[in-house]
Amino acid sequence: xxxxxxxxxxxxxxxxxxxxxxxxxxxxxxxxxxxxxxxxxxxxxxxxxxxxxxxxxxxxxxxxxxxxxxxxxxxxxxxxxxxxxxxxxxxxxxxxxxxxxxxxxxxxxxxxxxxxxxxxxxxxxxxxxxxxx
Amino acid sequence: xxxxxxxxxxxxxxxxxxxxxxxxxxxxxxxxxxxxxxxxxxxxxxxxxxxxxxxxxxxxxxxxxxxxxxxxxxxxxxxxxxxxxxxxxxxxxxxxxxxxxxxxxxxxxxxxxxxxxxxxxxxxxxxxxxxxx
DNA sequence: CGAGATTTGTTATAAAATAACAGTTTAGAT
DNA sequence: ATCTAAACTGTTATTTTATAACAAATCTCG
Numbered sequence: 531x532x533x534x535x536x537x538x539x540x541x542x543x544x545x546x547x548x549x550x551x552x553x554x555x556x557x558x559x560x561x562x563x564x565x566x567x568x569x570x571x572x573x574x575x576x577x578x579x580x581x582x583x584x585x586x587x588x589x590x591x592x593x594x595x596x597x598x599x600x601x602x603x604x605x606x607x608x609x610x611x612x613x614x615x616x617x618x619x620x621x622x623x624x625x626x627x628x629x630x631x632x633x634x635x636x637x638x639x640x641x642x643x644x645x646x647x648x649x650x651x652x653x654x655x656x657x658x659x660x661x662x663x
Numbered sequence: 664x665x666x667x668x669x670x671x672x673x674x675x676x677x678x679x680x681x682x683x684x685x686x687x688x689x690x691x692x693x694x695x696x697x698x699x700x701x702x703x704x705x706x707x708x709x710x711x712x713x714x715x716x717x718x719x720x721x722x723x724x725x726x727x728x729x730x731x732x733x734x735x736x737x738x739x740x741x742x743x744x745x746x747x748x749x750x751x752x753x754x755x756x757x758x759x760x761x762x763x764x765x766x767x768x769x770x771x772x773x774x775x776x777x778x779x780x781x782x783x784x785x786x787x788x789x790x791x792x793x794x795x796x
Numbered sequence: 797c798g799a800g801a802t803t804t805g806t807t808a809t810a811a812a813a814t815a816a817c818a819g820t821t822t823a824g825a826t
Numbered sequence: 827a828t829c830t831a832a833a834c835t836g837t838t839a840t841t842t843t844a845t846a847a848c849a850a851a852t853c854t855c856g
Contacts, residue, residue: 570835
């Protein structure tokens with residue numbers, strides 16, 4: 531699976547970012563290499579997502595690189611998103627319940643989205659300290 | 664918990680709809696009663712969601728009434744969304760895995776979003792019939 | 797009543813995503 | 827090596843979704 535130049539630019543930008551990036555943030559970052567319109571970013575993102583190299587975070591309208599090395603195992607992924615610092619952690623989850631519901635309701639399952647929102651360990655700790663003062 | 668007139672209009676529209684409605688679809692439907700701008704709809708939606716009477720479907724940018732009678736139990740809800748007919752089914756799910764991950768990572772969990780996409784029983788059946796011909 | 801909070805209508809703008817189209821590159825078959 | 831079909835590109839315009847900001851109206855309840 532070979533990536534085009536644009537796809538590589540977008541993937542690299544996502545990998546180097548500490549936080550999820552919006553499509554427009556990516557566009558700004560990639561003006562130097564020649565990007566000039568949203569469609570270019572969205573097209574690259576679509577392919578990366580199709581290949582399991584990136585994810586869209588639905589509750590954030592933002593995108594992240596898959597945390598796995600090259601090709602993602604495509605198991606059921608979930609994301610924990612910190613409302614304070616914006617970091618998103620990818621983790622694997624057991625989707626038994628969802629598959630069970632789908633099966634028992636003859637629902638032909640194609641995609642699963644699981645996102646949890648709250649405060650990451652670091653930010654939760656800081657907030658607690660703040661409350662003490 | 665008393666709803667204002669606008670909140671009641673929006674809730675009724677959502678309850679009478681067979682499918683999730685976008686904020687702008689709601690706005691169109693509610694012009695007769697006097698709505699004239701998006702903010703009116705979004706404000707009512709915010710309150711309804713706050714009170715557990717409605718949900719936002721993140722993968723659809725659309726809104727649905729809670730399927731429970733008056734006050735929602737606020738257990739962990741998930742939605743199965745049909746990509747063919749657009750219907751969304753609310754169902755309860757065991758979030759043990761997510762809570763466990765959150766606990767073991769000291770993540771202060773505030774909100775959980777679970778949406779599955781695919782084809783509902785009815786639409787899957789039709790598609791299969793079609794493939795036979 | 798009257799002070800404070802909440803809700804309202806409104807205009808304007810921001811943010812996110814897609815449509816459409818012609819030109820270019822790429823990969824594979826012959 | 828050449829041809830062809832598919833995929834990708836750059837670009838302009840538009841659509842869809844969501845917020846900001848602010849003054850006026852309304853509700854709450856001591």
